[in-house]
Amino acid sequence: IEVPTKRTLNDQGQMIVPCAFARTGTLQYKAATLGLQDRAADEMVSVFRDESEVFAEDSMASFRSAPVTIGHPVNDAGEKVSVNASNSKELQVGSLEGVPTRDEDTLVGDLIIARQDAIDTIESGTVELSAGYTCNLVMNDQGEIFQRNIRANHIAIVDKGRAGSM
Secondary structure, three states: OOOOOOOEEOOOOOEEEEEEEEEOEEEEEEHHHHOOOOOOOOOEEEEEEOHHHHOOHHHHHHOOOOEEEEOOOEOOOOOEOOOOOOOHHHHOOEEEOOOOEEEOOEEEEEEEEOOHHHHHHHHOOOOEEEEEEEEEEEEOOOOOEEEEEEEEEEEEEEOOOOOOOO
């Protein structure tokens, strides 16, 4: 069986999208995104995502069949919302097929996009991804911040994702 390297449509009209959606390294976040109340909301903060955390068996397993969303879900007040059984019908447009694998410094897999609005979003050029997850932030003695215990919630189709446009 040959694995597709480009997005394709299956017989049911679903889009199959090979993707990379998370990576290791030092990433930039706004302090508000991290919930850091002791810093200005728009201050950019470097956070290190170590390969031992990204590729930990339990972290990767948490992405098994992760729901796919258009953008990161928020409620009417603009607060982040987790995808769960009570809101997935509204928010979920597809899913990751199975458990992701490692490709150098990234998590990769295939997305199955099942809703037409999401297919239209991708075909109109919104092709980057951002993993939605929880983690523990740990600061070392030098003031560097590390992500630990990464646990998936969703994978969002976004204009600009930290994993890039792959």
